[in-house]
Amino acid sequence: MIPSTIHRLLRLAALVGAVGAASAAGAQTINAEMLANTCAGCHGVNGSSKGPATPTIASLSTDYFVMSMKDYKSGKRPSTVMARIAKGYSDDDITAMAKYFQSKPFARPGQMVDAAKAKQGKALAKKYCESCHEDEGRIGEGVGVLAGQMLTYMQYSTADFVSGKREMEKRQKAKFDALMKEQGGFEAFDPILHYYAGVK
């Protein structure tokens, strides 16, 4: 587990190095900072959102960022505005933006959450979520970062997953089904989301 993760990160660093070199070579090449600047109006300075609904995109894994943008583009992932915006960027643009935001810290100033719910949610999260959303949801290897993520955004995402509007991975679906079956249905997500939203 450790070697594979480090290997992946090294490979990523090498990849990023190549992009950096290419950018320096010509004037009309991709400028990650310029592209990323267009996101800040909705997603916040350096990709950390002030909420209530637009998610923080700082520190997302490049895999997850790229997949999200491609799925918005294709319509595979439902959205209000992101499909229209994602279509404005090339695959190379998206990769450059992904790397830019991956390098930014996820600001976690703390959100207003229900403390009792958060406490209850912590136990549920450990059982149903932690195996993919590691380290209290701070790590998102190919999945979203949940720790400190906007509560409203996570509520939208959960609703979209459960309604079938947004496709789930096999393992995720199994966990979602188990949670709802064993813990009283869709309502069981609520304390979990309060817990993750409150992680600082």
Added chain:
Amino acid sequence: MFTIDRRKFLTLAGASTASLIAAPHVARAAGGKVVVIGGGPGGATAARYLRRMDPTVEVTLIEANKDYYTCFMSNEVLSGERKLDSLRFGFDGLAKQGVKVVHDLVTGIDGAAKSVTTKGGQKFAYDRCIVAPGIDFNWSAVPGYSAEAAEKLPHAWKAGPQTTLLRQQLEAMPDGGVFVMVSPPNPYRCPPGPYERASLVAHYLKHHKPKSKVIILDAKDAFPKQKLFEQAWAKFYGFGTPNSMIEWVPAAKGGKPSEIDVAGLAVKTEFDTIKGAVINVIPAQKAGKIAFDAGLTEGNWAPVNKGTFESKKVAGIHVLGDGADAAVMPKSGYSANSQAKVAAAAVLAMMKGAPPPTPAYVNTCYSIAGKDHAFSVAGVYTFDAEKNAIAEVKDAGGLSPMDASAEDRKREVAYAESWFRNITHDIWG
């Protein structure tokens, strides 16, 4: 322990990513003086991003007012959903970023001597100057209307005391009164704004003065997001029925005002005289005064190089936001914010004699038309150097769909609020 180590590694990998991606900017040399005129969305963003991109550059922002009130979201003040104070932004955040903030009124820019003079008798030298002039009104476009008349028949198209005045008039209006809005000819600040205003005024009236009515007298025959607005008006305010709370009169049907009767509280059109309990005149617009005084305009707006926002009239001065002629980009707060970042990067490059970086621009604009009901228009833009044009990326952007679910319309309200919080933080800190 293992996870902490891994996180440390992630941080390290992150740091190297940042420096590598930023490689083209590493050559930034110290120094350079930029004077930014105007502390609205365009000017404040430019000042912040200049310092963010190069902390060695000396940035002075000159703004007449101690606070800025955003025009965006001010229609919610009219409907009572929001307090004016929530739209007020000061300049401490900019000062914290090392921007020298000067509260004074710029009276002249000498492009040859590269200096700016103010009403207070101050003089500022610059290497490059950025002007974000905002808008001014063509008071004489409709006879009868004037700056003085606006104290009685508010425009409320620059947020602040005018917004408060119009809100007070709405509150004082008797049930059954008519709210008349005069909507301006193109181009103007916030193209869907008049129609959002009509929606939110109707929203207020529906709940507090249900016998009242909104009449929009329009100098145009079409308006942005028209189908989406009309759909919302039908849903909430009976649009399309004899009892509609909103009536839109396009130019072709005599909507164009020919005279404003300030004393008689009426608007005269080709065919009619429409009396109102409250009259909101949104006048025709042009670039802010300083753009004219500094010789930056051609017609009503300031022509610019679209890749750098450098004035086509005076070298060394960049003009952005509502006052600039940025053609396909609507005159919106987000456009100004996005243009300012492009201009800031260009200014830094040009001060070093380097080619300006390839621009990327964006705009997203939300309109709230009723309870839990908002929709948006988005645009992603690139620079066409050959035509000196900002070009909208084909097949991207556009409007919220007509068949969106109630849930999506509700989500767009939350995203509108999120946009407001994030962009104001991006602009003023």
